Amino acid sequence: MKRFLTQYRALLWQALQVEWSNSERWMSPLLFSTTMILLFAFAFGKVDVAFLPQLYIAATYLTASFSLQIAFSRVLEPDTQDRVFDQLRTYPISPSAWFLSKYTIVILLGALILLPTLFLSNLFLNNEGPVSLLNSSVLIVAVLMLLSLGAIGVLLSTMMLRSNAKQILYPLLYFPLTVPVLLSAVESSRMILVDGKDLSYLMSSWLGLLVIFGIMYFTLCLLLFGELVKPE
C-alpha cells in the first residue's frame, strides 16, 4: 500500500508540474469553450424565458463535451515525448496507481474547463437573469458526467499511444462511449431545470443510469488500463 501511494503521489505531482509548465494545454480547450458559448449567446440573442433552460442545457453540454474531448485526448501527450511512456512501462509501477494518477489529473483538468463553462454559459445566455440555471443539483450532475467521461478519456488516450490508428481511434471510440453518459446528464439536467425534479427522484431514472455508467466505465477502464501497459 505504501508503494502504491508513493507511486500515485509521484505520478500525480509530476503530471501537475507538467500541466503547470505548459498552460496552453488546458487554456486552449477553455478558450474554445468560452468562444462557443459566446457564439451561442450571440446567435440566439434574447430568448423566451420558458425556452432558456433547454438552450442552456444544449449549449453547455455540447460545448463541454467537445472541450473535454480536446483536453482528454492530450492528457498523455507529455508522456509520448522522449519515450517516457515506454520507460514508465519498464518500471515496476502498479497499473492502478498509474491509472488513478492520470484519472485524477483528468478530473482536475476537466473541472478547470467544465466549471467555468457552466458559469459562463449561465452568464452569457441568461444575462438578464430571469431564472436560475446554475444550481447545486445541475452541478452534481455535471460533475458525475465528468467522472464518467474522465475514465474513458484516460483509457482512450492510452489506447491512442499503443495503437497504429492513433488520431482516428479516439473520436471513433469516444463518441459512441460517451453518448449514454451525455444523454443521461442532459436528461437529468432537463428534468431538474424544466420539470423541477430533485436528485432523489432522478436516482431511479436518468441520474441512476449516469451513476451506473460512471461506476461501470471507471471499473472497466481501471482493469483495461493494466492490459494496455503490459508488454506488447
Added chain:
Amino acid sequence: MLDIKLLSFRYQFKTILSQLSFRAVTGEILHITGPNGSGKTTLMSLLAGLRKEAGGTIEYRLPSGKAAEDRRTYVEYLPAEANALFGKMDAMSNLRFWRKLRNLEASDASIRAVLKKWDLDHPLVRQNFPVESFSTGMKRRLALARLELSETPCWLLDEPLYGLDTKGIETFQLMLDEHLKKGGITIIVSHDITPLERFPLRRLDLLQEARA
C-alpha cells in the same frame, strides 16, 4: 543473473529472434553484437519488458537462485534513441520522479551527489532550467545519472555512449566499474567498443546465434 532460455520473437510474419539462450552473470559485461536489423534493440526491449516474447523465458535470478516475481524491479533500461526525460521539467525533478517510482529515498543531497559526478550540478543547470534546453550530451548524461540512481543490479544499455564527450565517457567508465565491482550485471549494445575494452567483456553475436 539474467537467465534467458529459448527466447523467440516474431514481428508480424518475420522471425526476429529464434530460440536464443544465454546468461548474463554478475561482474561482467555482455556485449550484444550483430548487423543492423539483427534484433539487438528488439532483444533489449524484450529484456526490459516492453515487448512480449513469442516463446521462451526471461528470468532475473536472485542471489538465492529463485526467479524474481517482477524483473522490472531489478532492471533499468536505457534506450538507444531516447533518454526518457520530461522536457518541461528540470534535472532535479526528473531524477526525483524516477527515483520515487522505484520507492527510493529522493533527497536533494543524494541526487545532487550523482549530478555532480555527471557535471550537471551547476545551480543554473540542475534547477529551474527545463531539460528540453539541454544539449544532446547533457541529456544523455542526465539519463545515465538516472541509471546510477536507480540502484538496480541489472543494466540494459542501448548505445549508452551516444552524444557523450571524452569526460562523459570517463565518468561512464567509472560508473560501470563501480557497478561491476558491486556485482552488477550489464548488457550493452554499442557500436563504439573502445571505451569498454578495459572491462571483462563477453560477446554475443546475434547473427551467429541465428545460424547456430
